[in-house]
Amino acid sequence: xxxxxxxxxxxxxxxxxxxxxxxxxxxxxxxxxxxxxxxxxxxxxxxxxxxxxxxxxxxxxxxxxxxxxxxxxxxxxxxxxxxxxxxxxxxxxxxxxxxxxxxxxxxxxxxxxxxxxxxxxxxxxxxxxxxxxxxxxxxxxxxxxxxxxxxxxxxxxxxxxxxxxxxxxxxxxxxxxxxxxxxxxxxxxxxxxxxxxxxxxxxxxxxxxxxxxxxxxxxxxxxxxxxxxxxxxxxxxxxxx
Numbered sequence: 001x002x003x004x005x006x007x008x009x010x011x012x013x014x015x016x017x018x019x020x021x022x023x024x025x026x027x028x029x030x031x032x033x034x035x036x037x038x039x040x041x042x043x044x045x046x047x048x049x050x051x052x053x054x055x056x057x058x059x060x061x062x063x064x065x066x067x068x069x070x071x072x073x074x075x076x077x078x079x080x081x082x083x084x085x086x087x088x089x090x091x092x093x094x095x096x097x098x099x100x101x102x103x104x105x106x107x108x109x110x111x112x113x114x115x116x117x118x119x120x121x122x123x124x125x126x127x128x129x130x131x132x133x134x135x136x137x138x139x140x141x142x143x144x145x146x147x148x149x150x151x152x153x154x155x156x157x158x159x160x161x162x163x164x165x166x167x168x169x170x171x172x173x174x175x176x177x178x179x180x181x182x183x184x185x186x187x188x189x190x191x192x193x194x195x196x197x198x199x200x201x202x203x204x205x206x207x208x209x210x211x212x213x214x215x216x217x218x219x220x221x222x223x224x225x226x227x228x229x230x231x232x233x234x235x236x237x238x239x240x241x
Contacts, residue, residue: 019036019042019085020083021084022088025053027155030155033060034060044057045069046073047074053073054070055071057070085110097137109147124211132200134146134148149183151210153167154225169192172198172206195228195231
């Protein structure tokens with residue numbers, strides 16, 4: 001099966017749903033952009049430099065033979081989007097997000113941010129006073145609906161469009177409707193199950209396990225993901241916490 005192909009039904013979804021990726025020129029942002037395009041979503045790649053964003057968007061369009069991707073400066077990318085995904089480093093998150101508050105007001109904002117530093121090549125979790133990067137983001141964006149998701153999807157896995165993602169995505173948030181929206185979005189990626197991981201306070205545990213997964217992949221020189229076993233399939237779509 002060629003997973004890079006875009007189905008006709010997926011193309012129809014692009015008419016009504018646009019995703020902006022703030023930090024979309026990095027490896028993870030590019031990978032998510034490609035996978036969202038696979039699902040037929042219209043994607044706006046955001047960057048601090050509009051020219052860089054447009055260049056990356058052009059590369060993805062050429063690679064996938066599509067026109068679903070555009071590029072813009074972060075605020076301009078976020079403004080028309082239905083859902084905004086953040087794939088930016090934790091260290092610069094507050095500085096990057098404050099100017100975007102107006103553009104993100106009332107929107108679902110997905111944090112894939114992990115508070116991590118590398119010491120001698122070894123990832124270490126950074127302390128966050130609010131409990132997690134996602135909770136800090138919610139404090140910075142009180143008028144937005146912050147959801148934590150996509151932490152455990154590695155850039156190498158996302159970039160390999162000939163293979164399904166084949167991993168679970170843990171989704172947490174305090175707004176039930178926004179969480180369902182993001183779970184549905186995650187579930188459109190090939191081989192992905194979206195798992196409701198509860199309230200936004202769960203983000204601290206999810207982000208911390210991302211560091212464990214990074215260490216595992218470093219130890220085994222792998223690109224392993226996460227699977228939650230023994231969950232009843234019939235219950236996955238209806239969980240709320």
